[in-house]
Amino acid sequence: MAEKRMLIMPADIIKKIDENRGDLSQAEFISFLMENQLKANGNEKQAASREEILTLIDGQLKEAAKTQRYATREEIQVFEQDIKVLLKSCLDFFVSYGLELGKHSPQEEFTELSSKLSELENHLNSEGESKEARIKWK
Template sequence: MSVADKRMLIVDADIASRIEENRGDMSYSEFLNFLIDSQLKEPASSNNYVDKDEFQHFATGMKELLRNFLEFFLSYGLELGKQPQDKTFDELSQKLQELGSSGNKSKKL
């Protein structure tokens, strides 16, 4: 690099000392270039949101998880020999069927 390609940068003394403390084996120019590049570089996946497919995949997974929990608790209660005595069992069975059918519909789409 020729003298014509160099410029003088005036910074506060505390900033100059922080540069000196942290630059290691790099020159001032290399260190400042590294800092600028690292601050201006876009992260590879800076999405702070989910797209439609990711959300549908999540929703399908949650429905499947809920269906598995319901199925487990219903079958666990039946294996213990407990007979359903109120409408709760019927409601849970119906909910299990609804979750099962909604899971199948989304898989076909």
């Protein structure tokens, strides 16, 4: 059991406690008030600390943005090299794609494909029951 002690307080404070404590005992009410006050002070300190940290971070970001406004020579050279590599790979792709197209005429492929599709359609129309299609690719 908790140890009990006597607390001497002014009569007007005891009167305020009795008026506002409701169903709580005087000790419970005083304990409740103390806990709430301590929590409120802790939250205010945490909020102030959080605001200070955010202010510091924001200030550092603004300072960094002012000092690093331009790219360095090395960054520009690396960027230039990367762009050259990208352009070379695009050029290689389009050249190889163009050579691939030059091997076979697209018109020949189109006519061959359309003839196969028409044969398939005729085959399906003639055999109404099976509805099975077979295409032989090169």
